[in-house]
Amino acid sequence: MPSKVTIATVARHANVSRQTVSNVLNSPDVVRDETRARVMAAIEELGYRANLAARQMRTGRSRLIGVRIDPARNGIESSVLDRFLHGLTETAAPAGYRVVLYTAADDDNEIATYDDLLAAYTLDAFVLTHTHYDDTRTAWLRQRQIPFTTFGRPWGAPDLHSWVDVDGAAGTAAATRHLIAAGHRRIAFLGWPPGSAVGDDRRSGWQAAMQAAGLPTDGLARHAPDGVGEGERLAREVLDQPDPPTAAVCASDPLALGAWRTRALAVVGFDDTAVAQAVGLSSIRQPLAEAAAECVGTLALLLGDNPTTAPRQATAGGRSTDPDMHHVLLTPRLVVRDSG
Amino acid sequence: MPSKVTIATVARHANVSRQTVSNVLNSPDVVRDETRARVMAAIEELGYRANLAARQMRTGRSRLIGVRIDPARNGIESSVLDRFLHGLTETAAPAGYRVVLYTAADDDNEIATYDDLLAAYTLDAFVLTHTHYDDTRTAWLRQRQIPFTTFGRPWGAPDLHSWVDVDGAAGTAAATRHLIAAGHRRIAFLGWPPGSAVGDDRRSGWQAAMQAAGLPTDGLARHAPDGVGEGERLAREVLDQPDPPTAAVCASDPLALGAWRTRALAVVGFDDTAVAQAVGLSSIRQPLAEAAAECVGTLALLLGDNPTTAPRQATAGGRSTDPDMHHVLLTPRLVVRDSG
DNA sequence: TTGTAGGCGTTATCAT
């Protein structure tokens, strides 16, 4: 039973005091080489691992990071969060952190959950997803000085915390340029109703790329809630007018799939979901693993981990009062398939 | 700062000793009504929450459950695990447990991770997914008496632990009967190469239903690795023979989508993924939220939680040596859409 | 450089 190996066991085994063992772990440079080697050998041999609960009582740090998991909403978007979550888990582990999941119905509910998670489990930090206009969560966390970063910019709010995001506008712009290069001149945009931060951003990329190419956008944008049926409807709408488009940039894969169904448009979707892969839809793919890694890196910074220190031992420093905010904007990549 | 409220604070506030507060929390029946009420009021007023790290040092229990998260393999299956994970997180919380994520490349790697998670974080239990033939993980856990349950039966191995699963054969049987009722007589099965436990199971349901209806199955089964392209190829293969089928039951949505593409077969897929929903594929849907809830229930049993006790206080009993094994087999549901 | 002495917040044991 390896769990019974404590720091005292190691100390006895290496003929040193418990304190020396602790030093080897937390301040290796303060102990003599020969001694350190002996202690390390004992640790190895005994398969010792520091008990985090005990450590936490002293340090107040749990090495646990909270992330929300959402229900598979439209059923289609899920793969995005899924990949992000996997990336987070994978990069957090070598940094000495583990990911704890929670669910929440809305912002208020999520804040209550923070409170609970903080009080009971003493989570070290949170990664927030799905940032939106009037996001109340960030203020709550900031006020309490809880370390956190968001996957998503602080839309429409002052820029007061670290964040990581993917440049949606750059994605739709790239898609638009790709279609222009393929010879299209009339290119529509099918997106969500104005007012969703992410949706507005994606639309702006199309608009900018069109304007940069000297192409008109009047009457070429249509908006509806997400969905395949809606996508098809919007597509027929733009097609059913004088001088119809020959291509469409879409804010999501479902919308794109609907448009693609008409077989009358070249189409590019967004998020490169399983659906796009399955039916051969061109789509814009977010670098989610990278985004996750950046989130972990940001948190490590916030938590005062020394990057040069070995993962597991990295404990020392108290969390600095206000490290520079970290802002990372990643560029998505267009995946070209049959649809355009 | 609510985290500073300790059991001592409450004790002072209620004019009792710390121990009495602890009793109110862990053995409510041992304390006088009047006292309990006073303590509860203090707890409420102060917003006290037990510190789990400290509790863990005494009890050895972390109220943390480990679950593996996989990379989005084929990119299509992800939604299944995603929904399961969400269900787990959601039902674990009211039971007083939180879900911790980890990744692992293979069984050996996963076992090493158990070791780590157990030693460092003292996880209380694990939920294993993706059980398979020659699964080495369960033996390791059993040997160490680590509480766990699997989502998936112990395929081809002695039945020595609790598990929850969905009856795949029942699903394909239902799909087959549905197609028969719709008038089909020649019904193919498109699945994965023999040797995958889940795949073999799904095939058996089709076979049984066909035989029960007195219909032949000779030459109507085809196997290939998962994928849309493969599905289409298999479909053409069965169609390209004398007396071809008019319908196909498939082991997965990608295979079904490929078959559906030929427009020559009625088709039913498996897992009701986002793809099926998007393109209107009939598919068999696993009750993943229920499965997750059953897993949590099983673990609660294994961990000796008293179901009648309020969630958060439920701590008392030591884990009993060998509670009855829990086996739950859930029935999936056929979702009928355009494809058959 | 190494050892000794608390104490983090809980719960279990044992008195009262």
Place this chain on the structure above:
DNA sequence: ATGATAACGCCTACAA
């Protein structure tokens, strides 16, 4: 029924 005391494993002074 309630209260004092010890102990879980670790880390951080401080002393040697």
